[in-house]
Amino acid sequence: MESASILAVDDEIGILKLLEITLRKESFTHIDTASSGKEALQRVKEKTYDMILLDIMLPDLSGFELCTEIRRHTNTPIIFISARSTDFDKITGLGLGGDDYITKPFNPLEVTARIKAILRRQRLMENAAQQNTAYDYGYFSFHPESATLTVKRQPVECTAKELELLHFFCKHPNHIFTTAQLYELVWGNDVFGEEKTVTIHISKLRKKLGDDTRKPKIIVNLRGIGYKFIPPNEERLCE
Structure with missing residues (x-):
């Protein structure tokens, strides 16, 4: 699981550093970051990820727009991490193809727990599919x-x-x-x-x-x- 490749997208450098430090402490070593929607989309086109952490309020594309674009290229699990906490935002994010939604401020351990849970369930499903x-x-x-x-x-x-x-x-x-x-x-x-x-x-x-x-x-x-x-x-x- 720790070999999973993760892309974190947020326009706040402090948030990206916090996520990267937290993930590395949990032995995730393949971590890329992007601070804009266009940068993130380019990375998705160039590389296959096992998990994408996505903010909504980005300087160019919104996270919702970016999620729609990402879904045209991959079914990689997406966890929204955003300060927008209304039910409407959650429904929109999940409706566009997000797998989970975490609101800011967040507990870093919550993020890693949800990442591990999704990756674990995904691999169990892949193993079951092989039957x-x-x-x-x-x-x-x-x-x-x-x-x-x-x-x-x-x-x-x-x-x-x-x-x-x-x-x-x-x-x-x-x-x-x-x-x-x-x-x-x-x-x-x-x-x-x-x-x-x-x-x-x-x-x-x-x-x-x-x-x-x-x-x-x-x-x-x-x-x-x-x-x-x-x-x-x-x-x-x-x-």
Whole structure:
């Protein structure tokens, strides 16, 4: 894990130095930094990263714009680190393809904990994908080994975290999980959890599966209890 390559993007040099020092203390040695959106985008085009830490308020492109551009090149996990702490900002960042969201001022240990959790879960998913297990429900099919999702035989693009969440649901059909449990089991961290991260990703996944967000039949919300994945079939979806 410590060999992971990380890109930190922030226009505050002090923040970049703090992140670099903290990450190196945790034995992460492959760290690049960028202080503008254009510089960060150039680095992403030239090099493959395992993790990107992204501020929102940059001097040229906003972090939201930059995230959109990055997603055109890679599905590398992105953690937003920003002083903007409203629910709207979090929903926007995660909706554009962010995997997690941390608000400033932040605890450096929180950042490293979330990085390690995402990288650990990502490698577990890669190992599981190598077992060549596929999920075909007729209505949609999911192939972890190739990270592909098709709905009604049409390919659907998803972020790595969306596919990881879907993979978890497929492995645990008809089981109920709270948002806190999902954050711990899919994001891999139960200490600094952002439950809104889970609800936003579920909302995005429902839309990509064509699940009615008002009356979902695939990823069902049991009010006050949690979420349950019910394997779909054409007859039930047409009810």
